[in-house]
Amino acid sequence: MGGADPPAFVYPYNGRGLAPVIKEHPSSITALRNDPVTLNCAASGASRITWFRDGLQVITSSQDSRSHRVLLPSGSLFFLRVASNRRETDAGTYWCVASNSYGTRRSKNATLSIAYLSYEFEAHPEPVVKAHLGDSIEIPCKPPKGSPEPDTQWIKNGLELSNSSRVYVFDKEGLIIKNVTSEDSASYVCRARNVAGTRETRPTELVILIPPSLEKKPENVTTASGSMVDLICHAQGSPKPSVTWRRLDGIMPLGRVTIEDQRLILEHVTAVDSGVYSCEVRNEAGIASAEATLTVVDRPEIMQRLQDVQVMAGKDAFLTCIVEGVPPPLILWRLPTQDRTALLTSSHKNGHVYISQDGQMMHLESVTTEDSGIYHCWGVSRGGGVSTQAEVLVVEAYPPPVIGNGLKDLNLIPGSIAVFPCEVISEYATPSIKWSFRPAAHLPARPLLDRIDGRVTLSAAGTLSVKDVRIDDTGIYTCNVSAETGNVEQVTILRVTKEATKALAVTEPLLTPPSKPQIMIVNETTVTLNCTPNSQTSHNTGQRFIIEYWRQGWDEWRMAETAMMKELCIIKNLMPGNTYFFLVRTITKKGTSFPSPWSDPVAIRSPRDPSLTVDQVRHAQHRLSRSTVTLTKATATGPNSVLLNWRFLATAHEAVEGILVYTITKDNDVQVTTVFGSFASSHHLVNIQPSTHYIFFIVPFWRSVEGTPSNSYSITTPEDTPLISPHDIHAVPRDDGSILITWSNLSLSEARGNVTGYQVNLSYNGTETTEVVSSPWLEVHGHAPSRIYAVKVAAETKAGLGPYSAPVSIDFGLIYAQGHHGNSKGIMIDSSVLYAPPQPAWLVYVLVPLVILLFVATMIYIKRLHHKSSSLDATHNTTHSQDPAVNPPHDSISMYSEQKQWHPRDCERECRQSYMHLLRADHQNSIMHKEPQSRANESPEPYATTALLAPASPHSVHESPWHRRRDKSRLKVDWTAFLPPLPASPPPCDNAFGDSTQNHKGFGIKSWFDDARSSGEYKNPCEVSSEPNSDTYSPVCAKNSLNCFLKFNSSQGKNTCKEISEDGQANHVDLPLNLSNHVQN
Template sequence: LAPVIREQPSSIIARRNDPATLNCAASGAARITWYRDGQEVLTSSQDTRSHRVLLPSGSLFFLRVSSGRRDSDAGTYWCVASNSYGSTRSENATLTIAYLSYEFQSHPEPIVKARIGVTIELPCKAPKGTPKPEIQWLRKGLELSNSTRVYVSSEGDLIIKSVVLDDSGSYICRATNIAGSRETRPTEVIIMIPPWLEKKPSNVTTASGAMVELICRAQGSPMPTVTWRKLDGIMPLGRATIEDQRLILEHVTAADSGVYSCEVQNEAGVATAEATLTVVDAPELMQRPQDVQVMAGKAAELSCIVEGDPPPLLLWRLPTQDRTALLTPAQQSGHVSISQDGQALHLEAAATQDSGIYYCWGVSRGGGISAQAEVIVVEAYPPPVIGIGPKDLKLITGSIATFPCEVVSEYATPSITWWYRPAAHLPARQLAQGIDVRVSLSPTGALVIKDVREDDAGIYTCRVSAETGNVEQVAILRVSKEATEPLAGALSLPAPPSKPQIMFVNETSVILKWLPNSQITTHFRQRYMVEYWRQGWDEWRVADSVMMKESCIVKNLMPGNIYSFLVRAVTKNGTSFPSPWSDPVTVRSPRDPSLTMDQVRHARRRLLRPTVTLTEATAIGPNSVLLKWKFLATAHEAVEGVLVYTVANDSGVKVATVLGSSSSLHHLHNLEPSTGYTFFIVPFWRSVEGTPSNSYSLTTPEDTPMISPSDIHAMLRDDSSILITWSTLSTKEARGKVTGYRVTLTHNGTATTEAVSNPWLEVHGLALGRLYTVRVAAETTAGLGPYSAPVLIDFGSSNAQGHQDTSEETMTDPSIIYAPVQPDWLVYLLIPLVILFFVATIIYIRRLHNKSTASNPPQTVAHYQDPSVYPSHHSINMYSEQKLWHPEECEKEYGFSSSRLLHTDHQVNEYAEPGSQHANETTEPYATTALLAPASPHFAHGSPWHHKRKNNAMQINWEALLPPPPASPPPCDRDLGDPTYHGTPQSSHRGNGVLLHNEISESAHGRRPSDAPSDHSYDAYTQATPNNCRDHFLTFNSVLNHDTCKINAEDQTKTDTDIPINNTT
C-alpha cells in the first residue's frame, strides 16, 4: 500500500537564525522527501554544508533559519512519503521568517501640551513587521490599562479624555512581535492650568509723595507671567518696579492717577484685572490765620485758606474745653459764623469770653492740616508810650534847645502837642508851628527852640493824645548867661532790647524773656526796666526797674486780666527807647498746670508732623462703623491717645477718646442709618492736640423705617372701589430711600396685602355694607417698617370715610392690635352696662354727701380777718421761705380783688387754716378745699371751681375726691411778703426749719438775699511800693525822677501760684 501521512506539516513563523522544525510523519516504511516552492530541499545528508537536517521521523529541522537573499528558508513547504507501492504528498506549510522594522510609521511629538479638561490623542503606528506588532503604551515606565477615560484606539493611538493634572508625565509607545519590540522616544505630556488671580489689585487712594503697592498674585500651570500696564497714560518707568508680581510706585504724583491693568498669561490662557489709583494732594495751607486783638463789641474775622485735590473739608475749633465745638462751612453758633466755603470765621460783637485759640482744620483723603490763631478781645487798647521824652536842660542864651518826644502807639495814631508855662503856678499855653520863628516842631515830635533867651526858661510838656489814651512828659529849661555842659544826647542812649516773649503764665504771674540789642558794648553796664499795662489803666506802670539779666518774673497780677509788657534798657546815660510790645496775655491757670510752656511747645512741635493715618472705614451695620488706623514709626513717644471725630453731613459732631498708641481700631455706635459721615483722627499728648489725620467719608447703610406712614385717607371712587392715600416719609424717618409700601386690607379676619410703589392704592371689588380696616407700612432696601394703626373704613355709607386712631396710646404702644369688627349683639350688651354704671355712680355720690352732711354741721359765715389783728393765724409759713399768700402781690397783679379770699356764700369749713402754732411745732398741710378759689368777677361764665352751698342741693366733699396738696405749692411769679409789714426789713433767722413771721427778709418785698450789696469790698488793684514811692504807682516818668527801686507789680491777698524754676532765667 502507498504510505499514509500521519502528521501534516504546519505553517510556522521563525525568527532569523533561530532553529525551526517542519513536522511530517507517514505510516509504513516510506522515504520522506521535502519540497520548497516545487524544488527538493537539500538536506545535510545530501550536502554537508546544508543547515537543513532531515530527522528520522521525517521532520525537517532547520539549524538556523536563514533569510538571505540568495539562500532564504522562507517559502511553502510540503513533504512526500514514497515506497515501492507509491508516494503520498502532504499538505502545504509555510515557513515565514519573522521581522520587525526599526522605524514607527507614526509617533507622538516629544512634548505635548494641553489645557486641563480637554481631550488629547497621542498617535502611534507600529513599525512594519511580521507578524503584525502589538501596541502598548507606557506612562512613567508602567503600562497603561484601558478605561473609559484613557484607552488605546485600534490604530494604536492613545486617547485621554478630560485630562487632569495627574495625566502629566512621560509617555512611550511600544510595538512588539516575536521578532522583538520597538519603542518610540518618550513624549512629555504637560497639562496646563489657565492662569487665575489669587489676589486681585484693589483701588488705592493715597496722598502725593507716598509709595503705592499694587498686588496681583496669580496662579496657573505653568506659572504665568505678570505684565503691568497703565491704560490711560504713561507708566512712570523711573519710579515703577515689579517685585514678586507686585507693582511698586514710589513718590506718586497726581499724574500717576489712572487705571492700572494686571495681565497674567501662560500657554493655557490669559487673565486680567484692573485697579484705579487715585493720588490726592494733601491739603495745603495757602493762608494762615493771624492773631487778632479786637475791641469788645467789635467784629473780627479769621481767614484760613486751604487747598487740595480733592477739596478738603474745613472745620473750625472754638476755644472751649468742649471738643465737639466744631463748626463746618455755613454753620453758626451764637455770634460765631462760618462762611459758605469755610475759609473765614466771622465773630460778631466780640465779647471777652470769646478770647482764646481758634483752630482751623483741613482734612481730606490726602491728609490733614492744622493752623491756629489767638483772638484776644479787650475792652481797651494800651495807651501810647513816650519812647524818648524830653529831659531837663540848662543852656546859655543864644544856644539851641531840643526837647525830643518820640512816641510809640501800636493801636492808634497819636498826636503830639507842646505846652509851655513859665512857672508851675501859671497857666500853660500851646506851642504851635509858626507862632514864633524860633520855635519849630520836627516830624518826630521834637521841639526845637533856636536862639534861646532868658524868657524861654520854664516848664515844657509833651502831651500825646490818641484814641487809646493820653500821656505826657515834662522837662524844665533853665537859661543863664554862664556856660554849662549839656546832658548826654539821644545818640548816646542804649539801644532797645528785643520784643519780650511770654515763657510761662499762671493765675498771678508771668515769666518774660528777651534778648539784648546787638549794638550793646561791653563797657556799658546795662540794666533793664519792665513796664506793663492792664485793661482799665490810663498809663503804663513799672513792674521791675532793677534787673541785670534778660528775664523777669512779674508777680501779683490780677487773674483773668489781659496784660501787655515792654522792656527798656537802662545805662548811666539814660533809658532806651521801649522794646516792641509783647503779645497780649491773659493771666489764668494753664490747661494742664503740670506742664511747663517748654514741654507744651515741644509737644506741639512733635505733633505738628503727621502722626497717624486713617487706613480704613467700614460700615458694619446701619448704626455702626469700624475705623482702623496706624501710627507712624516716630509716633509712639509723642502720642498718648487719639480723638476720633465723627462729622455728620448735617453738621453734627461726635468725639470719642481712645487712649494708648498701641490701639489701632475703634468701633463707632449709635450712628444714623443712611447718613453721610466724615471721620478723621486727631492725636494728642496730655492737653496738647496735634494735626488731624486724613479723612474717610462714607454713607451708612439703610435701615428699616422707624415709623409708619400717617394721614391715611380713603375716598369713594365708585360703588365698588375706593382710593386710599397716605403721607410719605422723609429720608430721616424712613432711614433710607422708600422703595415701596405694603397695604393690608382686612375684612372679618381676612387680610389682603398689596405692594405698591406710590403713596396711594385704588382698591376694587369691595362690597357695600361692610367694614374694612387698612394698615400701611413703608419699605426700604433694608426691609419693611412698622404698620400704621388700623384705619376703619365704612363702605356702607354713601361716602366712604376713613379715620386713623392717632392717639398716643395707639401710636406708641406696640401691644395694641386691631380687633376685627364684633357682632351686633355686643352693642346691645354694652348699652345696659353703661347705664348701670351711671346709676351706680349717682348712688355712690349721694351716700358720700349724706355722710359729709352728718359729720359737718352748719356753721356761721366767717369773714376775712386782718393778720395784724390775729397774728396767730399767720405765725407759720408752711410751704417755703418768704412765699406767703398776700392779695396785694399775686392777686392784684392779675386784677383780682382781695375780697375773693372768702365770699359770704362760702362756709368757713370750705377753707382750712392752720391753728395757732409755735415755731418748734410740726406744721400740718392745708386741707384740700383750701386749694379751691371762688369764681372771679372778671369771668362772666364763672370759675370751674365755684360752687354754692344750698340746703336742698347735693353737697360734694371735695376732700374725699381730690388728692392732697403738694408739699411745696408752686410760687407766684415773684416772691411775696407779709402785706401788713411795711417796716424796715429785719434779718432772717431760722430755727428747726421754720421761718418766724417777724423775721421776714428783704426778699419778701421783691428782693432776693443775693441782690443785697456785699459787706466785703475788694480793691481792683493794689501796689506795693518802696518807702520812697508810696504816694502813687510807679510810671516811667516817676522812675526818671526817683532813684531806681525794685517793686512787684501788684499785691493781693491771693497766694501766688508757684513758678517753675526751670522757666526762670
C-alpha cells in the first residue's frame, strides 16, 4: 500500500461544477480467513473511487496484478480471499473516497474483522468422573480463545443438556450436577462454537458407583455325565461388575469350561466335575457372591448302536441295541408309527414283534413292507437318556443282474480270434451264464458248450472266446444270464468274411467304474446321489455320469432322468411307496465304463409332515440329537397326581416346540402327555393310579421331529382309601356253636394300597358293635339263634377306611340249622334277605331220636362185620364203594332237619358236587385217610372214625371214610356221608379259643389273627396241631341215660359229654350277643 492519506474533509465547491455524492457507505463485516468478501461503496458523479485501510491507500489488482483485492466498477472493494497471516492481514478499518474534478467525498469507516477459534480448551474435563449416589459433582470446561467469543454447550449422550433443578450449565466454568442418580451415568461432551467453527472436548464418562447385586444366582444341578451344564450368574451394578468363577473343592476343568455373558458353561461333564462352584461379582462399589453344587451321575452308554437292516419280505429281522449304565437303564423300543405310545420294553410282545428278556434285542417275525420305517432304541435312567435309531427296509424283490459292458458286433477274417466279454454284476444272487448260437435269426439256438472241436472256451467271468473262426461261425451269439432275482441277456453278431479289414478284435482298456453312489437327500419324488469318480481315475473334464435304476415290478434296469450339479446326481419323478436301487456309469469319448456298485435301497415315502422341507427336518434332527432338557424333580402331590419339573439346557428353547411327557408302569402301560411351548418348565399330571410305581421321562420335539429322551424319575404314588367294599360275604356254622363270617379279599386296584385290616359292623335292634380284624374272616360267639343281625364290612389302608358294604341280614339260628343239615360249606348272605321265618321245632323232636337209634344200630352191625372179616381189599374198595347196587346211597337217611326228610333229589346237583369227590380212590391213600384195624376183643365205642387234619379253609369237611367188608360181597360203608364235610379253608382251632365246653360261659367275637396283627397272607391257624388224631368224636349222652352217640368235635378229640334233655334236644342258654367284651342290653 502507498499514497498520501485522504483528506478528512470535503473540498469546497469552486463554482465550476458539482462534487461526487456517496450513495452507499461500506459496512463493518467479520469474515473467515481465505473466504471472499466485499466492502460496498457507491457514489454519484465520481470519476474515481479510492479505498483506504487504516489511513493507507489500498493497492488493488489494477495497480498490482498480484494483489488479491479487486476494485469493482461500482466502486466496491472485493477480496478474492481474506488474508490473515504473519506477513499480511486484511483486517482493519476501511473507507472509500469518491472524487472528480470538482471535489472529493469520503465515506464512513467500516471494520473488516477476521473470525478465528483456537483448538485447545483452556480447561477440559477428565475422561472419567466417578461419583456415588447422592453426591454433587462439577465437571470443568473453559472454552478456547476465539473471535468472536465462543458459546459453550454440554452434550449428554448426543443430546444437548439444559439447566434443571439439579443440573447447572455455566459458559466458562463447567457443569454442576447435584444429588446424582443412576440416570446421570452417561457420556458428557463440552462444546465451544462461533462463526469460525466448533470445538469439542473428549467424552467424559460419568460413572455412578452402585454396588453389585445378583439378579439370578446359580442353582444346584444334578445331571448326567457327558452333558453340558450351564451355571448362570447375572449381576447388576455400576460400573458393570466383573464375574469370577471358582471351584471351591477341586480343580476347574479349564479345557472344557467357557465363560459367556457371566455364565459358566461346562461341556462333557464327568463324575470328577462334581463339586461346589462359586460365582463372585465385583466392582469399585462392592462385592457379591453365590454358590451352587454340581452333581454328575453316570449317563447310560450305548455299547452297540442300531444298524440299518435290509430284509426280504417274509423273513425275520433282528435289531440289537446294547445300553449299559449304573444304575441299569430302562431300554425302550419305539416302533415306526404315528402312535407315540407304541413303546415296548423287555419281555414284551406286540403282534409279531418280540423284545428279549434283557430288552437288548428286537425280533420282527415274518416282516412285511408295513414294517419298514425308522426304529428307535431309548435308554433312560436317573443319570440321563440316550437314543439310537436305524431303518428297517423290507423289500419284496431284489434287482436282476446287470451286464457290465454291452456286447459289440465283430467283423473278422477267417482264422482270427473272436472274444465276447459278458461280465455280470449280481449283488443279491449268484448268476449263471450260458452262451447260445444261432446261424440266423429264424433258426433255433443251440448251446455253445455242445461244440466239441475245442475252439470255444468260456471263462469263469463269462467271456466267450472262439479261436480260428470260420465262415460258418457267422451268426448271432447270445449271452443268457439267469439268477434268482431275474434274467437278462445280450446279443451280438459275428461276421466272418474274407473282405473283413480286421484280423482280430482290438480290445481297448475299459474305463474304471465310479464309486458306489451315496444317498444324500430323499424326499417324496426325488433322490440326490453323490456321484464321484473312482479314486484311481483322474478327474477328466470331459466325463459325465449316467444313472440306471430299478424298482420292484421291472424286468430290467432302466435309464433314469438325471440332473447333474457337479458331483450331485438328482433323479426325479420317482413314485412314493416304492423301493429303488441305483447304479452309476461313467461316459467319456472312449465309451461307457463298467457299472458302479449298487446303491443301498432307498424307500420313497410320503413325508410325515408335508409342511416341512428336507432341510428343515435334517436341521431339527441335528439340533435335537443332543441332550436339551433335564427332568429336575418329580413330586407326588396326591394319590392321583404328580408334579414334574424340568429345565432346558443352554439355548435349547429355539429348537424346541414342546415336550412329550411319558408315564410308564411296570405293566408297560404307556401314557403320553403333550405340553406345548418352549418356555414351559413344569406339568401337573392327574388321573394316575394310587399306590402304583411310575417311571417318568420327557422328550423334546419340534413339529414331527422328536429328540433324545431326558433322564428318568421313578416314584410310587401314595395309597388311597379302598375303592369298593368287600363282597361275597358268607356265614359258616361251627360245632362249638359259633358262626364264622368270611368275605373275599380286594384286588390291588380295588384296594388302592395294602389292606391293613377290616372293620366289621354288627347291629341288632338299634345297637351296633364294630370289630377290627386283620384277616378276611371273623368268628362270632354267643349268638342268639332267634335273632337276626345286620353285618357290614369295610376294608382299611394306610390312607383310611373305605366304604362299607351294603348291610346283610344273618339269622344265626337258621344258618346253624342248615349247617347241620348238610350245607356246611357256608351260606352266602344276600343283602336282599331281611327276614327268615323260624322253622317248626316239633320236626327236630321227631328226627333226633330216630337218627340216634339208627346210628346205634349201625355201629352194632359194623362191629359184627369186623369180627367176620379179616382185612379189607384196597383194590376192591374203590369199585364197590362207587357201585350203587352194592352200596346204596347213604344220603337217603333222615338227617337233622326241621322241615322234612332229606333226599338226594332235593339237592341233587349240590350234594353230588359236595360229596362225590370223597369217594375217589386216590383219597384212600391221602393223609386224610386211616385204614380201620380189626379188633376182635374191643368194643366199638372208643373206635376212632378218621384222622382229622384241618385244611386251609374256614368250612368244616371230613373226608376220611370208614370201610366195612363182608365175606361174600365185600361191601363197605362210607361213613363220611353221615359226617360234616371238611372245611375248604382253615377255620380257627377250637383249642385256640378255649374249651368248647366253656363257650357258653362267655359270649364274644374273636379272630385268630387279632393278636398276630397280621396284614399279610392267610395262614392255617391249626398248623401247630395238624397231625392225624383218631380221637375226633366224643360221646354225647342223653340225660339219665347210658346210651350215647358220637358227635363231631373240631377241638381234636376232647372227650366231653353234653347233656341232652329228655325230649332229645340239647340245652342252650339264650343270652344276647357279646362283641369284644361289650354287653348288649
